[in-house]
Amino acid sequence: xxxxxxxxxxxxxxxxxxxxxxxxxxxxxxxxxxxxxxxxxxxxxxxxxxxxxxxxxxxxxxxxxxxxxxxxxxxxxxxxxxxxxxxxxxxxxxxxxxxxxxxxxxxxxxxxxxxxxxxxxxxxxxxxxxxxxxxxxxxxxxxxxxxxxxxxxxxxxxx
Numbered sequence: 001x002x003x004x005x006x007x008x009x010x011x012x013x014x015x016x017x018x019x020x021x022x023x024x025x026x027x028x029x030x031x032x033x034x035x036x037x038x039x040x041x042x043x044x045x046x047x048x049x050x051x052x053x054x055x056x057x058x059x060x061x062x063x064x065x066x067x068x069x070x071x072x073x074x075x076x077x078x079x080x081x082x083x084x085x086x087x088x089x090x091x092x093x094x095x096x097x098x099x100x101x102x103x104x105x106x107x108x109x110x111x112x113x114x115x116x117x118x119x120x121x122x123x124x125x126x127x128x129x130x131x132x133x134x135x136x137x138x139x140x141x142x143x144x145x146x147x148x149x150x151x152x153x154x155x156x157x158x159x
Contacts, residue, residue, distance in 0.1 A: 077105040
C-alpha cells in the first residue's frame, strides 16, 4: 500500500499503516495497581504515635492523615500513583469489597492494613488471595483523617 506522504515506491505493511494512525496510548499506571494474587497484611494501626508523624510512608504524608485500617502498600508503587484508591475483593466473596488507599511501597502485591485484610477473610496465615483495581477517588474520601493537602501547599510532596 502506498502512503501519500512518502516518496514514490515506498510501501508500508498494513500493520505499519494501522499503527501510524493508532491513537496515542494513555498514560500508563503502575502494573501493580491491578492484580490477582496472594496479598499480605501489615499492622499499621499499632504504629506508635511518634512513628506515625516522624516516619512517613513512601508517598510522603505522615500516617496521621489516614485511617490506618484502610491503607495499603503496593509492590513497586510509582510516586505518581500515590493516593490511588483501590477496590480489593476476595474472589470467594466478590460482593464484599474493601476500599484502601495506596500510601506506601512494598508488600507482596499488596500489603493491606490488617483490618481490611481480615474483613476480606484473611487469617493469621498471612496470605489471602485477592484481586484489586483502581477506582474513583470518591470511594476513598472516608480514608482521609485530615484534609488532603492542595497541590500548591508549601512542602507538599504528593504527586
